[in-house]
Amino acid sequence: MTPGAHVAAKIEVLEAILLGVPAEKALTNWGRGNRFAGSKDRANIRDLVFQAIRCRRSAGAWPDASSARAWAIGALRANGVDPAQLFTGVGHSPTELKAYELKTQAILELDAWDIQDWTAQELKMFYGDTKAREMAQVLRHRAPISLRANLQKTSLAELQSALARADIITSVNPICKTALTVHSNQRRVVLQEAFAKGWFELQDAASQAVAAAIPIEGRVLDYCAGGGGKALALAGRSGAKIFAHDVNLARMTDISTRAVRGGHDIEVILPSALDPMAQFNTVVCDLPCTGSGAWRRSPEGKWKLKESDLKKYCELQRNILAKCSQHVAAGGTLALITCSIFQAENQLQRDFLLKSYPELSFVMDKQYLPSTENDGLYLAIFKKIK
Numbered sequence: 001m002t003p004g005a006h007v008a009a010k011i012e013v014l015e016a017i018l019l020g021v022p023a024e025k026a027l028t029n030w031g032r033g034n035r036f037a038g039s040k041d042r043a044n045i046r047d048l049v050f051q052a053i054r055c056r057r058s059a060g061a062w063p064d065a066s067s068a069r070a071w072a073i074g075a076l077r078a079n080g081v082d083p084a085q086l087f088t089g090v091g092h093s094p095t096e097l098k099a100y101e102l103k104t105q106a107i108l109e110l111d112a113w114d115i116q117d118w119t120a121q122e123l124k125m126f127y128g129d130t131k132a133r134e135m136a137q138v139l140r141h142r143a144p145i146s147l148r149a150n151l152q153k154t155s156l157a158e159l160q161s162a163l164a165r166a167d168i169i170t171s172v173n174p175i176c177k178t179a180l181t182v183h184s185n186q187r188r189v190v191l192q193e194a195f196a197k198g199w200f201e202l203q204d205a206a207s208q209a210v211a212a213a214i215p216i217e218g219r220v221l222d223y224c225a226g227g228g229g230k231a232l233a234l235a236g237r238s239g240a241k242i243f244a245h246d247v248n249l250a251r252m253t254d255i256s257t258r259a260v261r262g263g264h265d266i267e268v269i270l271p272s273a274l275d276p277m278a279q280f281n282t283v284v285c286d287l288p289c290t291g292s293g294a295w296r297r298s299p300e301g302k303w304k305l306k307e308s309d310l311k312k313y314c315e316l317q318r319n320i321l322a323k324c325s326q327h328v329a330a331g332g333t334l335a336l337i338t339c340s341i342f343q344a345e346n347q348l349q350r351d352f353l354l355k356s357y358p359e360l361s362f363v364m365d366k367q368y369l370p371s372t373e374n375d376g377l378y379l380a381i382f383k384k385i386k
Contacts, residue, residue, distance in 0.1 A: 001041040004086045004093025007072060009034070009041075010048040011094060014068035023053060023300055043187060047142070051079060053299040054140050057114045058107055062303065069094065073101055078114075114140045118307050119292075126343040131369070135341060138370045143296035145182040146173055146374070147189065148203040150236045150262050154194070156180065162194045175374050176212055178236070179205040198261040203229050204294070206374035207339075213366070213379060214335045216240055218281025223324040228255035228266065230286055230337070235264035243280070245269040279329040287317045289338040289345050293368070293376025314344050318352060325357055328384045334360065336380040341369065346378035359385050 001009070009030060016026035027049060031042050052075035056062045059074030072094075076083040084102070087094045113120055113136035123132035147170070149159050160170050160180065168189055173179035180200075182189055194200060211233035222231040225244035232255075235242045244266050246252050252268050259266040290313055295302040321336065328334045336353065338345050346367060353360055365380035 001037060001044075002091055002093065004088055005091065006041065006044050006048060007076075007083075007086045008092055008094045009037070009045045010052065011068045011072045013045065013049045014052060014065075014071050017049075017053075018065055018068055018071075023049060039187075048075075050299055051075060051142065053303070054142075054296065055079060055114050056299075056303060057111050058140075060105055060107070070101075073097070074105075077104060113137070115302055116305070119302065119305070122310075122342060122344075126347075135370055135376070138372070139295050139302065141296065143294070143375060144173075144205070144373060145186045145189075146203060146205040146208070147180045147182060147200040148176075148208050148233060148236070149178045149180060149200050150198055151178060152236055152239065152263060153197065154199040159194060159199050162199070163189070163192065166192055168192070173205040173373055175205040175368075176209040178212070178233075179203075179208050181205070181373065196261070198263055201229070201232055201258065201262065203233065204375045204377075206293075206368040206377040208233055209368065209374075210337055210366075210377050210379045212237060213364075214282065214284060214381065215333045216282055217333070218329070219243065219279070220282040220284070221245060221278075221280040221324075221327060222284045222286070223327070224286045224288065224320065225255065225268075226251045226286065228252065228258055230284055231255065231266050232258055232262060232264060234284070235259070235266055236262060241265040241267065243267050243269055245271070245274050247271050274327075276326065278327055279332075280327050281329050281332045282335070283324055283328045283332065284335045284337065285321060285324045286337040287320060287345070287349075289313055289317065289340040290342060291339055293339045293341045293370055293378075296370065296375070310342060310344060314349070317345065317349055321349070321353060322356075325353070325360070325384075330384055330386045332384050333363075334382045334384065336378075336382070338378045339375060340378060341367075341376040346380070350380040353380075353382060361385055 013026045013030050055075050055078040058078040061071035065071040073083045087097050089095045115136050149156050169184040170180040170182050173181045211230050216238045221243045223245055225231050225246045231242045231244045244255055255268055291301050360382040363381040363383050368377045370376040
């Protein structure tokens with residue numbers, strides 16, 4: 001497929017999204033209906049669609065798009081691409097631009113942030129205009145792809161050499177000593193023998209840094225384990241046995257397979273099998289949240305999120321913290337984690353814990369902001385007084 005044909009396909013997918021179809025499903029449906037498209041074509045189309053979603057407001061498609069074609073044209077311009085070069089009408093390219101489509105529309109300053117007004121206000125109030133603007137600009141672009149080296153099986157240098165032989169170029173990520181950032185052939189990394197041998201996992205660098213900062217002692221519980229990323233990182237760092245729990249069993253489906261591949265000892269605890277009185281020396285609570293620190297990876301989230309949703313997340317988080325804090329043994333550690341950049345989900349939840357649970361003492365916290373190196377995450381560590 002030509003670049004113009006990729007844009008035409010992008011318009012078809014955007015049309016489905018405007019009808020309410022989630023982006024992933026719209027892309028899957030397009031692929032099933034156009035089996036002539038190769039894997040590279042589908043990857044290119046996916047990138048175009050996701051970039052259009054990330055830049056929806058500066059593309060003139062927020063809150064409403066006049067058409068998928070207009071959205072596609074605006075998204076190209078928002079990313080410094082002249083749409084006239086791709087809308088040629090040649091082959092499978094979209095038809096040439098009409099006279100009115102040749103005119104560029106001036107956008108307001110906040111439009112260039114590519115986030116909702118209320119979101120911008122939240123970020124400005126806590127971080128200030130300059131830092132908030134910088135974060136918003138970072139969230140307009142694709143997220144980096146990072147690997148976590150399993151240092152129980154390999155070293156960074158050995159892993160880099162193995163990947164380089166497959167033309168996968170990486171660099172050491174300064175955020176964490178286990179992290180490598182992938183610069184080329186990113187979609188091929190999981191096809192490598194090194195992956196099958198358990199030498200690495202895909203994991204954001206800030207997520208790795210958070211796991212590396214958590215004290216590990218005695219019995220360790222990952223209370224909201226999800227797919228097991230933090231549990232695997234904790235096991236890979238310490239060699240200790242990790243207990244993984246989540247209220248949604250389906251989220252933990254792959255943990256055992258990933259643990260075997262990495263050579264880790266992780267015991268999955270069924271939702272109904274966790275004794276309410278069970279005590280652990282380290283409890284990790286990676287809370288469900290808005291995911292605002294990782295909006296580059298799931299860009300639909302930043303347009304769908306409402307202020308009321310943020311409040312609901314905060315209420316849910318406090319309910320979860322109340323439950324998981326009961327599992328922290330005297331003298332033990334509680335680690336609160338989110339992939340959010342909102343004060344309400346991070347620092348205010350830290351303050352809530354300290355006010356509501358006098359047996360917890362504050363140890364440290366750190367806010368990782370979205371950057372070219374990593375996603376946005378928050379970590380707060382508490383000690384339970386003996």
